[in-house]
Structure formats: C-alpha cells, structure tokens
Amino acid sequence: MFRLLLVEDDHSLFTEVQERLSQWNYEVHGVQDFHDVMTDFTTVNPDLVIIDIQLPKFDGFHWCRLIREHSNVPILFLSSRDHPTDMVMSMNLGADDYIQKPFHFEVLVAKVQAVLRRAYNYTQDTNEIKSWAGATIDWDRNRVSNEYGSIELTKNEIFILQLLVEQKNKIVSRDSLIRRLWEDERFVSDNTLTVNVNRLRKKLGDLKLGEQLQTKVGQGYVLVEGSNV
Incomplete structure (x- = not known):
C-alpha cells in the first residue's frame, strides 16, 4: 500500500480526498502542524506528497524546497489560483505534476496513479x-x-x-x-x-x-x- 502525505488545510477537502483515495487502497496522512510540515513528512515517510500552494504560515513552495533538500519523493501540487507562473514555479522547484482546483476526482486519481507508476515501476x-x-x-x-x-x-x-x-x-x-x-x-x-x-x-x-x-x-x-x- 502506498503512503501519501496530503498537505491541505481545507478540512472538508482533505476529508473528501482522503476518502476517495482510500477507496483506491492508498494510505492518506494529513499534517498536524502547518508550521512544521517537515516533522510530519519525516514521520510518515510518504511515497507521494500532495501539497496545496496556499497554506497557513508558509506556502507550498516553501515546503517543496525543504522536501527537495532531503528527498526525491514525487510531489503533486494543488492550486486554486489561476496563474501559469504557479505551475512553472512548481515544476522548477522539482514538482512532478500540478492540478488546478476545482478538479474532478477521476483526474486526481489518474494523476496519482501515473506519478506513482512512473516513480516506482519504470526502474524494473x-x-x-x-x-x-x-x-x-x-x-x-x-x-x-x-x-x-x-x-x-x-x-x-x-x-x-x-x-x-x-x-x-x-x-x-x-x-x-x-x-x-x-x-x-x-x-x-x-x-x-x-x-x-x-x-x-x-x-x-x-x-x-x-x-x-x-x-x-x-x-x-x-x-x-x-x-x-
């Protein structure tokens, strides 16, 4: 079972995404303290990070930079902002994919599956x-x-x-x-x-x-x- 860390401060969206991805046999963890995301990252040791850009205290770009200093784990960004520069910034920081809100859950599942397949299966x-x-x-x-x-x-x-x-x-x-x-x-x-x-x-x-x-x-x-x- 793949472990996912979902860094999303919208509780209702987090709950819905967690429920939907759990149906596909993914183990979805949340963040306890948005001032210290790296502690949860280290504890969960996820196979994939899904992270919103707009977060309390520090934005998703900040946490992506820190994660990339320690790990090549796949990162999938979520954003409600309609700015092409957000996607470019995400990719330049080392993200693997980007989804703009609102999104269809079928698209989210497809992207999660593709990122995980690309990250962990191709080496075979x-x-x-x-x-x-x-x-x-x-x-x-x-x-x-x-x-x-x-x-x-x-x-x-x-x-x-x-x-x-x-x-x-x-x-x-x-x-x-x-x-x-x-x-x-x-x-x-x-x-x-x-x-x-x-x-x-x-x-x-x-x-x-x-x-x-x-x-x-x-x-x-x-x-x-x-x-x-």
Whole structure:
C-alpha cells in the first residue's frame, strides 16, 4: 500500500480526498502542524506528497524546497489560483505534476496513479544503457555524472532522459513523451512537458551537456551525441 502525505488545510477537502483515495487502497496522512510540515513528512515517510500552494504560515513552495533538500519523493501540487507562473514555479522547484482546483476526482486519481507508476515501476524495465555522451547514468539513484560533476534529477527528469536515451539521435515527439509520462494527454498542460524538458536541459548544462538536448520545433526533442551537436 502506498503512503501519501496530503498537505491541505481545507478540512472538508482533505476529508473528501482522503476518502476517495482510500477507496483506491492508498494510505492518506494529513499534517498536524502547518508550521512544521517537515516533522510530519519525516514521520510518515510518504511515497507521494500532495501539497496545496496556499497554506497557513508558509506556502507550498516553501515546503517543496525543504522536501527537495532531503528527498526525491514525487510531489503533486494543488492550486486554486489561476496563474501559469504557479505551475512553472512548481515544476522548477522539482514538482512532478500540478492540478488546478476545482478538479474532478477521476483526474486526481489518474494523476496519482501515473506519478506513482512512473516513480516506482519504470526502474524494473530500465534500459541497460549506463552511459551517454561520456556521462554515467545511475538510473536507480536518478543521478548523471561526468568529469564536470554530478547532478540529481527528479522522477520526471530521469524518465524523460531515459526515453530520449533509448531513442538517441532520433526525434521523439512531444505527444509520445506526454503519453509515456502522464498516461493520458487529456489531463496534461502542454506547458508541463516544456517546463520539465527545460529544467532537464538546464541541469545537463552543469555537465556541459545542455546543448545535446535539442528542441525540434513542430516535431519534438532529440538527444544527440558527439558530431550531431
């Protein structure tokens, strides 16, 4: 059974989400003190964190930053604010997905299932490729290293890298990436993929590999090596 930490101060919404997700055999825990979310995070040791942006004392972005300092656990943001910058900020902080309130519970369940499947199941089928462009890839630890250093990737980022490495030097369409990442493109903002890819490219840039993740306008993305750059 997967353990979920739901950081939501609206008691009625928390209760409804907890009941709905419990029907899918998820163990949903809440927060006892919104001034000290990290204590509950450490105690629960969740497999997934669902966190609202608007919270008492500190907002969800604050807690996401702190969680990311200690863990790569998947994070799913909720927000009642209709600001594209909120989604961009969420993804840049390392969140795995984003849902705007009000939402259909079927969409929430689908996103939770997809995030958990992506985070904990894909490593069973991880490609045997352990290196790319002179860098060593540790699929289990979400880490890429070369002579310039080492970077840690989120679950989304390592999954995107895996899909592109499998098809290196070939263009992978945006629709194909969305379907593989989020199962159903009807529930995904097109900008979500863009933010994730841009964040991956920025991290690869720390290893002098950013330019090898190329955008092909109107087609998709390609991961190239050596003379193709």
